[in-house]
Amino acid sequence: MSQYADVLTCMTNVATLAAALTEMGYQPQLNTTAQGFGSQQREAADIVLRKHDLSQRHNGVHLYGDVAFTRAADGRIMATVDDSDEHSLNRCLEPNRSSGEPHWRNAVTRAYTEQHNINVARERGYVFRGREAVTLPDGRREVKLLFGVR
Secondary structure, X not given: OOOEEEEEOOOXXXXXXXXXXXXXXXXXXEEEEEEOOOOOEEEEEEEEEOHHHHHHHOOOOOOOOOEEEEEOOOOOEEEEEEHHHHHHHHHHOOOOOOOOOOOHHHHHHHHHXXXXXXXXXXXXXXEEEEEEEEEOOOOOEEEEEEEEEO
């Protein structure tokens, strides 16, 4: 039987997370209630990814509920996802080279970190020019953010 897991993340900015999720191809909904299995309603969340949107984005994978992101009391964002759904989402992603396992949450965290870095650079007067995929000598891949000056 599946159950929902609350995972406290290192992310703190809801707007940055929403922009990162949009960049990943999702359609985040702000300040709404997540739906669980069937018609179960869960608590209100800052950001909700609807299961039908996630399913479409990941080639029709079956999911039980929405994914919710809520700000915790300490300011960090908590992700709430059905453990079976997270397993399904993980199978849709390319495996992580270091661990051999795909991690949907890690992909979200990477996108959030990129978006945060882009925002900070813009605040400092830089212009975001794009991303470049780089393969390191040991075979790992990284994304390089490209910036220019105004």
